[in-house]
Amino acid sequence: MASLHMRDGERGYSLVEVLVVASLSMVLMAMALVQINTSRAVMNADNAMRLVMGEMARARDMAVQQRRNIQVTFHNGNEMRMTRLEIPMGSTLMRRTIMEGNLRFALPSGTPDTTDGFGAGSALDFDGNGTVIFNSDGMLVDSSGTAINGTVFLAAPNDPYATRAVTILGSTGRVRGFRRLNTTWGRV
Secondary structure, three states: OOOOOOOOOOOOOOHHHHHHHHHHHHHHHHHHHHHHHHHHHHHHHHHHHHHHHHHHHHHHHHHHHHOOEEEEEEEOOOEEEEEEEOOOOOEEEEEEEEOOOOOEEOOOOOOOOOOOOOOOOOOEEEOOOOEEEEOOOOOEEOOOOOEOOEEEEEEOOOOOOOOEEEEEEOOOOEEEEEEEEOOEEEEO
């Protein structure tokens, strides 16, 4: 028969020791939860920025490949539509993209302009309205055919970590992404 007597050093943990370990575990889990929420906001903002960058680059590529003007319009604060302008008239909706999460085309107050300096007057800061066109040469132009530069600002309500910007250079159609770093912008 096995002995039921405990020897020295085989007592186990006291209630105080178990409570200290449990409380330390809860503090660490709470810290991780706060960090996860911040990381989630950053990831969502980066994903939305990359989506806008990709869609603008796709519109430019489609215009060059198909030798047709591709019009990009911004709707409902989180939707982009690409429409091919047909010759001699008419149009065909090519693509419709909606950003996920709570990111919107928005410019929080006090947001500075990006280092490209294309403007920070509105969430969709193009020389005109919220509709732009990529022509068959890959240039970003307005409705009269004049090359324009522009910036698309993205933000989530009440979230300082989720402000992004996408700039488009009109003469070449180059697309760049920016992440807001307090009072400045960092290029992605």
